[in-house]
Amino acid sequence: MVIKLENVGIAVRDIEEAISFFVDLGLEVAGRDTISGDWADTAVGLDGNHAKIAVLKTPDGHGQIELFEYLHPDAIETEPTAPNEIGMHRVAFSVDDIDVALATAARHGCYPLRGVANYEDVYKLTYLRGPSGILVMLAQDLTKTERR
Missing domain, CATH: 3.10.180.10 (2,3-Dihydroxybiphenyl 1,2-Dioxygenase, domain 1)
Structure with missing residues (x-):
């Protein structure tokens, strides 16, 4: 199959x-x-x-x-998913410039939950709330882009 x-x-x-x-x-x-x-x-x-x-x-x-x-039928409002809840979790995107992606998200009123993390100088990544409370992960692979 x-x-x-x-x-x-x-x-x-x-x-x-x-x-x-x-x-x-x-x-x-x-x-x-x-x-x-x-x-x-x-x-x-x-x-x-x-x-x-x-x-x-x-x-x-x-x-x-x-x-x-x-x-x-009418949509059912629920509390936005928390990062540690069971079930559908988030949608993740690789971006070539996380700062540009975050500026774009901010124009829509969407900001990181806590900040941007640097994982061992390999990734810069963050979770943010998108429209309708959707959890969105943005990650920049620092090994494929110029280090900032």
Whole structure:
């Protein structure tokens, strides 16, 4: 059996806000749609499933996320995931310049949870809260970029 990761799905409060954030970080919109119908009810397991969706991909084409904003049934608000909670955790991105990525995130009101860590002069990395409370990890590989 062959298996490959297609994407990671993330429910959001406001799909336009989330798209803007991820596009500004460098992802590209691969497609958008509104889904509903029997097939969507069956696939997702929700009666009356109706959602706006957008698939975004990394410029290298190796990673994708699927954002969805529920129109029906109503989205359920929960507390944002903490870094040590069981379950879906975060989405992580490699960036070539973490300072530029953090400046971009800040324009969306998104800041590191605590700061930027330096892991043995190999990585600079941080977790931040993105749109809808999504945990986003940004990491810069210092072995592949000019040391700062």
